[in-house]
């Protein structure tokens with residue numbers, strides 16, 4: 001099939017004749033089906049082996065017996081969804097490699113969780129991260145934290161299950177809701193059957209498929225474009241290699257500062273305090289294994305990022321030459337997710353099986369994310385919302401209930417996919433906005449508790465509330481006014497840009513920049529880069545939390561040292577020996593306190 005012909009198919013989008021779409025061969029379907037079957041198999045295996053998922057410890061925490069290798073692969077799989085697999089290459093294709101600098105944020109974004117958050121959560125021997133909020137503040141703070149997390153995860157899983165289905169549908173005509181149903185149901189089934197062990201081990205398997213799929217496409221892509229040197233020449237000439245952008249303007253979407261500094265807060269909200277990740281740390285055999293797994297995330301996440309970025313470059317090299325793409329066809333004027341799949345299908349047409357492998361890669365990324373979501377949602381709902389009210393519940397009942405919850409959240413995911421269908425935003429941007437708007441305030445409340453001993457419960461509640469208000473104000477404001485890197489503006493620009501030669505593209509770029517009015521006042525606030533949302537909202541929580549604590553908790557200000565403060569707040573709330581061991585490491589004087597007061 002001629003490329004020009006295929007490109008033509010692409011523009012017409014959903015209106016096109018189904019017969020004209022690209023075709024999946026039988027072997028592609030077989031590979032895709034194998035992914036689903038293997039994932040199911042792992043679920044069944046853990047349903048029937050070991051403790052057979054008869055305790056909540058096993059179902060929700062994998063018996064706290066995991067070693068660092070599977071945990072680390074599972075950690076990266078959780079927040080590496082199809083959104084990243086298809087969104088990052090599209091970003092690199094259209095805007096160059098600036099996004100790659102997010103890799104800088106991984107350093108602090110993983111070191112801080114490893115040495116600050118993991119020790120606290122692990123030593124307290126928690127099941128849900130929000131238990132910490134009750135120990136540190138009060139029950140209402142815990143419940144508000146849990147509800148915020150549920151809200152964040154439910155929205156995010158809708159985006160995760162919808163993205164790959166939409167991409168597949170656009171390119172091959174595979175039924176959109178069929179794909180959503182297949183992934184949602186298979187994932188629900190293995191999560192409900194096999195518990196966290198199945199979730200972690202399918203993550204391992206799916207991460208491997210993910211890497212293999214991306215690598216295969218890159219290798220074939222480089223080969224077909226004429227070798228590495230040729231790819232490099234084209235992306236260099238096409239201006240796709242970005243130097244470090246040190247522009248301090250906070251409304252600039254991706255700069256070193258938004259990615260390298262704002263990104264650290266994003267990473268902390270994901271790898272530091274998000275229940276899905278905390279649960280993996282808690283499922284580790286020892287604290288050392290948990291910290292090790294966090295360290296091991298660093299190289300794997302860099303590999304994942306590099307693969308996505310290089311894929312975007314190869315894609316650009318392949319389509320940069322004007323002869324390949326007749327301008328009248330507006331070839332890549334499509335939604336972000338479709339662009340990458342189109343590229344893959346177009347390139348791999350003569351290599352049956354490889355497009356199947358890539359589809360398996362995209363769906364692996366999605367499955368590994370939504371399975372984590374189901375399991376962590378079941379955990380917090382049981383531990384934080386149900387158990388405190390039913391103290392007499394038997395273990396068998398609790399386990400059955402957690403399976404029921406995992407299954408219900410799985411079904412809810414399908415409903416959320418439908419809601420996502422009604423939205424329209426670049427998926428990568430949408431995911432980052434969700435992480436920042438809802439994950440940021442959660443990060444803030446944990447920081448308030450861990451680093452500010454004099455913060456009290458009223459302060460925490462007020463802080464969380466104001467953080468959420470601030471985040472939604474700027475987030476909704478940016479959506480309504482279409483700023484913050486403006487989804488609409490950007491995609492229209494792309495549509496015009498990619499069909500034209502590089503010269504014209506540059507001309508348009510300059511024109512846009514020079515005529516763009518510098519936003520003022522509130523408009524400028526709304527156009528804050530979404531990469532800053534996490535930092536903005538977590539700072540809002542901490543600052544409001546501190547101010548309200550000072551206003552309402554004068555008594556506690558009599559505390560003289562930080563150690564005294566930690567002692568008085570924490571010792572009030574708990575009797576657990578796990579806590580004493582944490583306090584012991586904090587200071588020697590606390591050790592004596594704990595020993596004296598061992599219950």
Ligand SMILES: CC(C)(CO)[C@@H](O)C(=O)NCCC(=O)O
Pocket residue numbers: 079080081082083084085102160270301305428431432
């Ligand atoms: C979480 C990060 C930023 C880590 O690189 C990355 O995996 C990412 O860009 N994720 C996008 C969201 C998603 O894949 O669902």
Ligand code: NA
Pocket residue numbers: 076077078079080081082364365366367368369370
């Ligand atoms: Na994933």
